[in-house]
Amino acid sequence: MSAFLTLAYLFFLGSLLGWVLELVFRKFFSKANPEHRWINPGFCAGPYVPLYGCGLCILYLLAALGSETGWEASAAGRALLFVGMAISMTAIEYLAGVALLKLAKVRLWDYSMMWGNLDGLICPLFSFYWAALGAVYYFLVHPHILDALAWLARNLAFSFVIGYFFGVFTIDLAYSFRLVARLKAFAEEERVVVRYESLKAHLHAARERARRSQRFFFPLMTARPLTEHLREAHEALERVRELPTDPD
Numbered sequence: 001m002s003a004f005l006t007l008a009y010l011f012f013l014g015s016l017l018g019w020v021l022e023l024v025f026r027k028f029f030s031k032a033n034p035e036h037r038w039i040n041p042g043f044c045a046g047p048y049v050p051l052y053g054c055g056l057c058i059l060y061l062l063a064a065l066g067s068e069t070g071w072e073a074s075a076a077g078r079a080l081l082f083v084g085m086a087i088s089m090t091a092i093e094y095l096a097g098v099a100l101l102k103l104a105k106v107r108l109w110d111y112s113m114m115w116g117n118l119d120g121l122i123c124p125l126f127s128f129y130w131a132a133l134g135a136v137y138y139f140l141v142h143p144h145i146l147d148a149l150a151w152l153a154r155n156l157a158f159s160f161v162i163g164y165f166f167g168v169f170t171i172d173l174a175y176s177f178r179l180v181a182r183l184k185a186f187a188e189e190e191r192v193v194v195r196y197e198s199l200k201a202h203l204h205a206a207r208e209r210a211r212r213s214q215r216f217f218f219p220l221m222t223a224r225p226l227t228e229h230l231r232e233a234h235e236a237l238e239r240v241r242e243l244p245t246d247p248d
Contacts, residue, residue, distance in 0.1 A: 005159060009152055010060050010145070011053035012162050015169075018052020043100075043108060043180065043196060046172045051096050056145075058088045059134060063142050078138070085134030090127045097121035104180045105187030106194045186227050 022041035042049040062085055063072075071077030098121065100106045112120035152158055183194045 005152075005162075006149060007057050008162055008166070009149065009159075010057045011050075012165050013053075013145075013148070014056025015048035015050055015053035018049040018055065019047045021052070022049055037201075039197075039200060043106070044169075044172050044176050046168065048169065048172075050169075051092060054092055055089050056137075058092065059085055059137050060142070060145060062088065062134075063138055081138070082131050082134045085137075086127050086131035089130035089134070090122050093126070093130075094118065094122045100180070101193065104184045105192075106180055106183050106196055108196050110195065110197075182227075186231075190231070 019041060023038070026039045026041055027036055040047075042051075044050070062081060066072045066077065066081040071081050097108065098119070100108060101119070101121070107120070110120045111117040111123040111126065114123035114125055117123035183196075183199075187194050
């Protein structure tokens with residue numbers, strides 16, 4: 001099986017599994033979602049997070065490198081491998097965050113309140129989580145990934161599903177980048193940074209007040225002009241920041 005098809009398959013799996021992971025995390029563990037709503041993660045409309053797709057490809061390549069070089073034979077070698085995974089995933093997270101923040105004026109996540117953060121995009125705590133996730137991948141997921149790749153090599157007809165996924169994914173990216181362009185125009189006009197998750201939460205609450213059905217996919221589609229919701233969400237966020245903090 002070609003390396004291209006292998007990486008395409010891994011990107012497909014990683015994007016879907018990462019979406020599920022983010023969905024569960026935001027529902028039960030995220031402090032940014034105190035009401036524990038089901039929130040479609042990421043900036044795409046569909047059930048996938050490209051960052052995790054790229055991450056799974058990197059984790060697979062690093063695990064394969066560790067196997068070929070013999071690093072996995074010792075505890076120190078495996079620890080070095082997990083550190084490399086954490087650094088790689090942190091770098092991917094930072095580059096993706098910087099690209100959206102600098103080019104589109106959109107912030108998908110915010111670690112500004114975390115110790116040791118860099119531009120609010122990465123922080124030591126989440127780098128540790130990436131290392132732990134790398135260990136989980138290596139011990140629990142990687143063997144099954146190898147089995148899945150072996151299965152794919154015997155059932156190449158499944159590559160049609162992968163091709164279909166990338167077709168839908170490409171259309172979704174075109175839609176999402178068009179939406180991001182609108183957010184960028186607003187951000188440049190108002191000289192602000194659009195906080196994507198806050199905007200989705202605002203739209204969710206607005207639909208609840210209007211007693212309308214909630215949109216899980218395409219969460220930014222709205223009957224009112226999107227700029228009105230952007231302005232309201234930004235003003236609400238600024239009011240929260242201006243509230244006095246409790247010294248106790």
